[in-house]
Amino acid sequence: MNTKSMIGILLALAVIGGIVAFQFLGDSGVLKEVKLEKITFKGYVGGEKMGFLANEKVIKILDKKHRITIDAHKKGSVDMVKGQQYRGSDIDFYWPSNFVCVEWFKNTGGLAKHADVIFNSPIVIYCPDKVADALIDLGIVTVQENIHYIVDFPKLVELTVAGTKWKDINLPLIPGTVKILSTDPSHSNSGNIFYGLLANILHGDVVSPASIDNVLPSIKEYYDRMGFQHKSSGDIFDLFISNPYTYPLLVGYENQLIEYAIQNSDDYTIEFLKKNIRTLYPQPTVWSSHPLITVNDKGQRLIDALKDPEIQQVAWELHGFRSSTKGVRNDPSKHRVAGLPEVITSIIQMPSAQTMDMILSSIKPGLQN
Incomplete structure (x- = not known):
């Protein structure tokens, strides 16, 4: 084989090798990453x-x-x-x-x-352990496989609207009346989602513009009982963690307690959370x-x-x-927080944006949408 033939073969092999390499790198994403x-x-x-x-x-x-x-x-x-x-x-x-x-x-x-x-992240309600125990006694909450579920949400809402005092449900050390506290629904998502869930619960299904008028008075009454509402779910959760009885029933995201436990993973804190804090999963809940x-x-x-x-x-x-x-x-085994379900099985859809605007206009008449 002469020299020219050998050079030709080598060049051909180099070209083929280049094409193969280009295809491999392109398929593997390496070239894409570089570019x-x-x-x-x-x-x-x-x-x-x-x-x-x-x-x-x-x-x-x-x-x-x-x-x-x-x-x-x-x-x-x-x-x-x-x-x-x-x-x-x-x-x-x-x-x-x-x-x-x-x-x-x-x-x-x-x-x-x-x-x-x-x-x-599903919307949940955080509470101290003694509040959870009282709700279990009332049949509002049940425990399945160490997971706390709110199975009678209408009854819980009725306690708040009726102005039931904590002492009336065997919690005399908590002052005032039963409230499920959230962030301000006109500013913050967790509060907004909760009021959508509340409207669905009161209606018995996903509420619409055609059916919302039937539950707006109850929503307005509920909102008026809440008093001052924070604008940040993170800020109000921090206050809850520092003293859970400040907000005995607090609307939040499931991930908040998980993230807190990861960031504060010393044995004392984890033991405190397991002993004193309960995560209640409404049935149904809504996705954030x-x-x-x-x-x-x-x-x-x-x-x-x-x-x-x-x-x-x-x-x-x-x-x-x-x-x-x-x-x-x-x-759930990746986390040290107790009572986490692997799958959220009871979900209801949020009301439409138009319906939520009607809810917000009802509770805050001067609000511009």
Whole structure:
């Protein structure tokens, strides 16, 4: 074989090898990763997700794997999607905590290029152990496999509307009347979702604009009994943890107690939580669905990155958010908090944005939607 032939063969082999290597690297995502332009996404985020976005593992995966940095600014879900002052040209996304907020965003002139649920957290009610025991005695709560379920929510609501005193249900050391306290529904998502759930419970099904008038007086009466309401679910949860009897029945997200236990994992704190705090799961409850709303073409890249199974696993194992990505298991044994169900089996849909506007207008007549 002459020299020219040998060179030709070697060149041909090099070309073939290059093609194979290119295909392999392309399929494996290596070339794609190298070619990705680094992007910073700026947006508003519900306070309950700020800890997740500050997690070093999340930051590292987003940076190294997806070439993404997030510039997150804390804001209540209702405020961020309705407030025109938050519609700056430099804003890439809004990350509220329920899908009704997507409707509100669009109905108030927001242009959503993409909207997708990143993860979920059911609405729960936190309480001290003695309050849970009293509700068990009344038949309002039952315990199955160490999980506390509210099986008679209408009865619990009736206690609050009727002005029942804590001492009347054998809790004389708690002053005042029975209240299920939440954040302000006109500003914060957890309160907003709870009032949607409350309307459904009072109606007996998902309430609509055609049926809401029948329950608005009861909702208004309930709201008027609550007094001052915080605007941040994180702030009110911190107060609850410091002294659970400050808010004997507190609406919150399931992930809040899980995340707190992870961040405060010493044996004393875990034992305190197991002994003194109970998580009550309403039957039915509603999802806090955490949809990401993006307002420009590059936004799909952020959605895809946050739905990465690695990030979804971190969201559950280190922050207690239930995954929206197929194949990612939410294993309760990963957590030291007691009473976590592996699957949430009783879910009711939120009322529509139009119905929620009618509820908010009823409890706050001067509120601008």
